[in-house]
Amino acid sequence: MGGGVGTSYTSGMASLSLGDVEKIYPGGAHAVRGCSLEIADGEFLVLVGPSGCGKSTLLRMIAGLEDITSGTISIGKRVVNAVQPKDRDIAMVFQNYALYPHKTARGNLEFALKLRKIPRAERQRRIMEAARQLDIEELLDRRPGQMSGGQQQRVALGRALVRNPAVFLFDEPLSNLDAKLRHRTRGELKELHRRVATTSVYVTHDQEEAMTLGDRVVVMKDGLIQQVGPPLDVYRRPANLFVATFIGAPAMNLFEGSVDASGTSFQGACGIIIPLSEAAAKTAAGRSITLGIRPQHLEPAANGIDLTVRICEPLGDETDVMLDGPGGSNFTARLKLDAVPAPGSSMTLGPRPGGLHLFDTATGERLV
Ligand SMILES: Nc1ncnc2c1ncn2[C@@H]1O[C@H](COP(=O)(O)OP(=O)(O)OP(=O)(O)O)[C@@H](O)[C@H]1O
Ligand SMILES: [Mg+2]
Structure with missing residues (x-):
């Protein structure tokens, strides 16, 4: 060569x-x-x-x-x-x-x-x-x-x-x-x-x-x-x-609502109430906000939201559970479960610490 x-x-x-x-x-x-x-x-x-x-x-x-x-x-x-x-x-x-x-x-x-x-x-x-x-x-x-x-x-x-x-x-x-x-x-x-x-x-x-x-x-x-x-x-x-709904599967759960009068929690239009950190509540106060929780970031929580199982999709290690919540709201949770829950059974779930995303409903932009 x-x-x-x-x-x-x-x-x-x-x-x-x-x-x-x-x-x-x-x-x-x-x-x-x-x-x-x-x-x-x-x-x-x-x-x-x-x-x-x-x-x-x-x-x-x-x-x-x-x-x-x-x-x-x-x-x-x-x-x-x-x-x-x-x-x-x-x-x-x-x-x-x-x-x-x-x-x-x-x-x-x-x-x-x-x-x-x-x-x-x-x-x-x-x-x-x-x-x-x-x-x-x-x-x-x-x-x-x-x-x-x-x-x-x-x-x-x-x-x-x-x-x-x-x-x-x-x-x-x-x-x-x-x-x-x-x-x-x-x-x-x-x-x-x-x-x-x-x-x-x-x-x-x-x-x-x-x-x-x-x-x-x-x-x-x-x-x-x-x-x-x-x-x-x-x-x-x-x-x-x-981006919140496009990236990540299953898609992020979204709920429209606002910060409640006491300025400490998110009050969803559907009636769900989720506590917010002080900083998050302050940023979001006075606006229409959309709260996002990834299905992977919902977990059993004693003082969480009462939900009813609609359907389950077992994936092996984990199960995707579709649930009905208050006021006609829908939730998807990806959970590690020993047994697949029956449709109609109840579950109480809440977001994992740090598992909340807040967006301005009008502009769609991330707030915190
Ligand atoms: N040669 C063309 N003439 C006119 N419009 C076009 C032409 N090629 C693409 N478009 C339009 O431009 C936009 C973007 O098309 P593009 O092919 O870049 O999309 P894409 O993101 O690659 O979609 P996909 O995932 O379906 O391949 C579309 O609205 C499409 O209809
Ligand atoms: Mg293309």
Whole structure:
């Protein structure tokens, strides 16, 4: 091999920066609104949100597959607004593997390298290395039609990996896999990122995937960023009602109400009463508030709320219990129980200390 092979074709790594990026499609759909993000070199960032919130549009703008209406996108120090996709040094992996059906796995991996005029020996070296990392060595001579969905997706990952790009972009790459394979591939992706540490932006509508994969998650809704942070920060301190119900499963219980006249407890419109800390009561006094409790943060409490079991969903270790409360209110609790309670039986539950979230009902913003 000539001097420099193995280094001269590597791009190294890059940070990624989005400055006030907007996208209005020709038809008028305002898909992305004022998005600003700084993605660190080597970071794994996950964009998560419901269908239609603009995730794919944002990713495709980073890739250069979609024009931006306004704003700037930079990879490393270079503004790439006007740079062709092929010159952006990124590799993208899609949900539908988009492999060339008439090429073998090896042919699929090799194609992009040939386009980039990478010499044969270096191509072979990269293909074998990627194949080893993804455990697809025995598939190299098969065509996509001769592989399972999971195997095809590994080859699609391999095709991105051999490019050794500055940035990986993933658009729901695991969505076509069955639950078990999705879980396994998710773990492998995380492990792969730990090894190659290439800056990655990953799109999913699955909050669990976002939580488990991301160094940070970006929660989006209607083209707007709702919150950015490490998964556990977002889980523990959701910035607004949308994030509170979107992140975490089962969804957070929410109750509208206000601080009672004595200024010490939450009085729900449905009639539930829950004590508040002094600080929380002070912040929330005089406003319409929505109180949130995660199903995981309800527990048996002697002086809690009297509830009636409606249905139970045993999960093994834990049971999701749906309950009816005062004034037609509904509760979901995830409990560790020895036996599954019968519908109609009573339970008295209260929030665990620190398990309360308060939001301004009018704006949806977090209060404490
Ligand atoms: N080519 C297009 N022309 C016009 N509108 C579009 C186009 N592509 C997407 N949109 C609209 O832009 C918005 C965002 O779409 P986008 O595909 O980015 O959503 P998404 O978050 O990726 O959703 P999903 O989870 O369903 O893939 C949607 O309202 C969509 O209808
Ligand atoms: Mg999409």
